[in-house]
Amino acid sequence: MFAPFRPIIKDPALRLAAVLLVLFGAHAATMAPYVSALAIRVFGLSDSAYSAVLLVASVLSVSASVGLGILADQRANRRAIALGTSAMLIAGSGLVLAGDNAVVFVIANALILPLSASIFGQLFALSRLAASTHPERDRPAILSTLRALFALPWLMVLPIWAVVFDHGAPLTAIYPVTLTLGILIVALTLAFWPRDGATRWPDPKSGLTFRQSLREMANLPILSRVVALGTINGAVMLYLVVMGLVFAATPGRGASDTALYAGLLAGLEVPFMLALPVLVGRVSRTSLIWVGAALYALHLGLLPLLAPTPFVWLLTIPGAAGGAVVLTQPMAYLQDLLSNRPGAGASLMALQKLAGDAFSAAVFAIGTALAGYELAAAAGALLGVIGAGALWAMDRRAARS
Template identity: 65%
Template sequence: MPFAAPFLPILRDPPLLLAAGLLVLFGAHVASLAPYVSALAVTVFGLGDGAYSVVLMVASVVAVASSIGFGIIADQRANRRGVALATAVFLTIGTGLVPLAPKTPVFVLAHALLLPLSGSFFGQLFALARLAASLHPDPTRRAVLSTLRAMFALPWVLVLPVWALVFRAGAPVMLVYPVCLVLAVTILLCVWFWWPRDGATRWPDPKSGLTFRQSLREIWAPAILIRVLALGTIHGAITLYLVLIGLVFEAVPGRGAADTALYAGLTAGLEVPFMLALPLILGRVPQVKLIFVGAAIYAVHLAGLPFLAGTALVWVLPVFAAIGGAVVLTQPMAYLQDLMGDRPGAGASLMALQKLVGDAICATVFAAGVAVSGYGLTAATGAALSVIGAGALLVLDRRRR
């Protein structure tokens, strides 16, 4: 498959093009905010490591509960545009409150409640993309979905180096909030004007016909949950990296926010070409085996970050982060969507459930690790758990076959 081939269906299909554009905007929002939230919580808003762990846990519960609820409702009523609008509104309000009232209670409200309520927007974007891509042949569909995930990573390449320059020039880190507010408003307007009207799409999107309880029972089936748990350990490693990156560089003399932006930007910049190259091997390597290899490579980057942060060797780690990240940021998501067949809302719910498991693992490992030893033990524990989870998934699928 030519390198540019996955882009052609996206450019020719308005809903896929909308999904790509929204993923770029949403990626820019997350890239501007996520690497700095933990450091801002501690250094600006006065939250300790333990208090911030509680915020992370509450945010995870809110995010997964709302995502499962929104996903089930979207499948039941086939009203995906309404759900996307609601989550975009939460994103806008949650982002705007912090710069308007920069107080600790407002920060906690935004990051523990409002922004987590917008978390299902990512899943709704991929539900839209999956439905639109269903009109294409299966190999094209897989390549398109992998390419769209790369669109979410692309802003990290462009945005974070700019933030590095801005912070080196002396700008306050709180500047990320008004910039993210502009992005959130743009996302809301794009959804309002261009998201396909429910019931008027080119692809079939029937109502699920399941009650809320039946939908929950389907999601909570043991065979599904054990796989979500295994994949959650991988998501926990990714989340732990975002939590630790700012804190690790802030703790090293001579480093700070600019180095955080540079490291995250290098990682995302290298992730994009690896993600775009994934369609060349999809179908040739079993998906679960690919996930295991990706998790092992990503673990090298996570475990090594606290120990190498003060040395020049730290700049080698983004290579491991990008190669592993290209796999663990795309294939678990595709795996979960395939588990739920033709119910993309339920697939989005599984993605949220995986995120809850990952965030819970991240919060637990972070709280225990910093209490016992520090960031080094925290990172090593998260890395080890992700490899164990990927190995468990490999064993489970071998037994199923």
């Protein structure tokens, strides 16, 4: 299990990616479980208004990720792009701390923090390039391990927040922490990210215009797979949206339960992720994704129903097993679709997220309008399973032709 860590520890670029993914994971673990509760319970946004914020943030995040991914392939200036996008982490948290009202919350979460999301794709583009200097048989394990490191902070950070909130701290206490994490990410990127044009691996400019790159990404076989994977990502995003609201609306539950549940789920995902390289290559990737989506759907669909009972904690097991798959294998699948262009491959991940966020926002808005969080969670779970089945069918049809 520890073998994949050896090349990461010895390789400076992979080591940097690992540290930054841990820090970015800590940032996500601090903010993601609480942002919906902050929007609705603290800053007074309605469910429909928050859905609109989610949609605007998704469009801006993906537009920036796609544009910057193409630009990184065109100019091979990945360090400069990583610095600019990670600086948005500081700007977003700093703005909410300075203003502390609904207007600045919306500006930060709809317009500023979405720009920082592309650092995730840039980190995996760097990881893929650095891993190319290692034997091919080791690369899937390296990339899966790096994704597991992003999940690791959820295990450590969220129990701390559970204790903090149990002692009466307001939800806005997360912002000084996210600001500090943003400063650390920018400082390490500035100090250790490989200089553009001076890397140990070849990183040639793509030679494609912006329009040619977009046309390549919009190819129907590629785009249809991105949309199918987007339904799975939508289930993940819907979990992050409804989890805090479900526990907040359940008598006897609250912010500490949100932290504990998310921490258990993310912590259990790590050993499952580290074990995945044993299955990759023995089971087709699309079959593995379908099974993972089904397990994740079980956890998401039952969460609002079991939240009042002690059995809710058992849902972390299928949720973690499914999450380990749906958070790692779609990324590798999408990067393989455009394997010669790491930036564009990272952009496909952003397009998948856009599709997922759009599905999530639509399901959340419709489900809560019709019947509450229970319907929203069940519909999102079902949609993810259908999308995974469609992906499996597309690949099987392509293999026969």
